[in-house]
Amino acid sequence: MSDFVGISNLPNQRYKIVSKTGSTFTLMVAGESGLGKTTFINTLFQTSLKSHVDHKARHQKGIRSTVEIDIVRAELEEKDFKIRLNIIDTPGFGDNVNNRRAFQPLIDFIDDQHDSYMKQEQQPTRSEIKDLRVHACLYFIRPTGHSLKPLDIEVMKKLSTRVNLVPIISKADTLSPREINEFKQRIRAVIEAQEIKIYSPPIEIDDEASAEHSKILIESIPFAIIGSETKVQNPEGEMVLGREYPWGIAEVENEQHSDFLKLRSLLLRTNMLDLILSTEELHYETYRALKLDASNGNKDDSRSKLTKRFNNNPQFKEEEDQLKKVFTDQVKAEEGRFRKWEQNIINERQRMNLDLESVQHQIKQLEEQIKDLNIKKGYK
Numbered sequence: 001m002s003d004f005v006g007i008s009n010l011p012n013q014r015y016k017i018v019s020k021t022g023s024t025f026t027l028m029v030a031g032e033s034g035l036g037k038t039t040f041i042n043t044l045f046q047t048s049l050k051s052h053v054d055h056k057a058r059h060q061k062g063i064r065s066t067v068e069i070d071i072v073r074a075e076l077e078e079k080d081f082k083i084r085l086n087i088i089d090t091p092g093f094g095d096n097v098n099n100r101r102a103f104q105p106l107i108d109f110i111d112d113q114h115d116s117y118m119k120q121e122q123q124p125t126r127s128e129i130k131d132l133r134v135h136a137c138l139y140f141i142r143p144t145g146h147s148l149k150p151l152d153i154e155v156m157k158k159l160s161t162r163v164n165l166v167p168i169i170s171k172a173d174t175l176s177p178r179e180i181n182e183f184k185q186r187i188r189a190v191i192e193a194q195e196i197k198i199y200s201p202p203i204e205i206d207d208e209a210s211a212e213h214s215k216i217l218i219e220s221i222p223f224a225i226i227g228s229e230t231k232v233q234n235p236e237g238e239m240v241l242g243r244e245y246p247w248g249i250a251e252v253e254n255e256q257h258s259d260f261l262k263l264r265s266l267l268l269r270t271n272m273l274d275l276i277l278s279t280e281e282l283h284y285e286t287y288r289a290l291k292l293d294a295s296n297g298n299k300d301d302s303r304s305k306l307t308k309r310f311n312n313n314p315q316f317k318e319e320e321d322q323l324k325k326v327f328t329d330q331v332k333a334e335e336g337r338f339r340k341w342e343q344n345i346i347n348e349r350q351r352m353n354l355d356l357e358s359v360q361h362q363i364k365q366l367e368e369q370i371k372d373l374n375i376k377k378g379y380k
Contacts, residue, residue, distance in 0.1 A: 022082035030090045031140025035170040039227035068092050069109050103155040110162045114287040135275045137163045140170045145179050147186045156196045164199040172224035173250035180224045187222050193341045201271050223259040226252050
């Protein structure tokens with residue numbers, strides 16, 4: 001008699017169902033204009049999903065007064081598996097002189113999608129739920145080589161509490177490898193000091209190869225990428241996606257030039273399911289719980305009960321004092337880290353001022369040399 005019952009076939013059955021129904025993946029791209037977001041999206045999915053903006057027409061329109069939300073929908077198929085793709089673009093972000101509330105349309109859109117999904121779940125018929133919940137947000141950072149701007153810090157802090165945030169250094173070919181590494185270190189330091197929660201791939205202890213790959217991805221954050229929809233010939237004679245310069249070729253899929261392959265692996269090949277599940281189990285459930293608590297008034301009731309218990313029990317009072325002490329120590333430690341970070345910024349600004357003075361002095365010397373040459377030329 002065979003010991004095979006058939007339970008082990010359940011994953012195969014599940015695979016057939018998923019293959020037939022497909023999946024939905026929503027990706028938001030945020031960042032200032034001119035950082036190559038459209039080029040990156042088209043490069044990532046190897047097709048023209050989004051058309052480029054006519055720069056002449058953009059200048060004629062003038063600066064947008066508000067941040068817009070632009071949704072691009074597409075259905076991609078690979079090896080008989082279909083995915084319904086939603087790309088959320090945010091044109092106008094960071095383009096104004098005053099960008100204090102530039103993040104609000106992004107936050108409102110993410111919250112609105114959670115709210116819409118929650119209302120659809122409460123309906124008697126749920127066969128056709130429209131799901132636009134954002135599974136990942138790619139935040140593009142300008143490659144200044146210095147540090148994050150205050151706008152970047154504020155927006156990333158707001159987004160990180162609602163969505164899987166993935167920071168990206170755009171146009172990495174404008175910086176040298178040493179400058180990229182130093183820029184990454186500065187960004188990581190700011191992210192840690194400001195307690196910005198960025199997406200980190202889970203490390204599977206029972207799978208050594210997967211765990212090693214996840215560690216490589218984590219060490220590469222923020223990803224420094226190059227985007228290009230044009231193929232060029234590399235020194236080996238192969239036609240590859242990249243950008244051609246007088247000094248050589250910057251290849252999109254060359255890991256020595258760009259983190260593009262690592263980012264594509266995180267988004268599509270190894271961690272797409274985790275991005276979808278973490279959106280469902282963490283961000284959506286958090287929003288849903290807060291919404292239900294606010295509507296039912298459970299938050300105020302639970303707080304009043306806890307207050308009574310603390311007031312009437314000396315043991316709880318002692319524990320409260322201990323917690324206060326721990327909290328105070330943590331606040332002092334964070335203040336020390338913030339002062340250190342602030343001093344680093346001041347030192348960096350002083351260094352930049354000295355560099356600027358040096359450049360101005362060199363320019364002045366060159367102008368004097370040009371003046372002398374013009375005088376000599378006049379005598380001849």
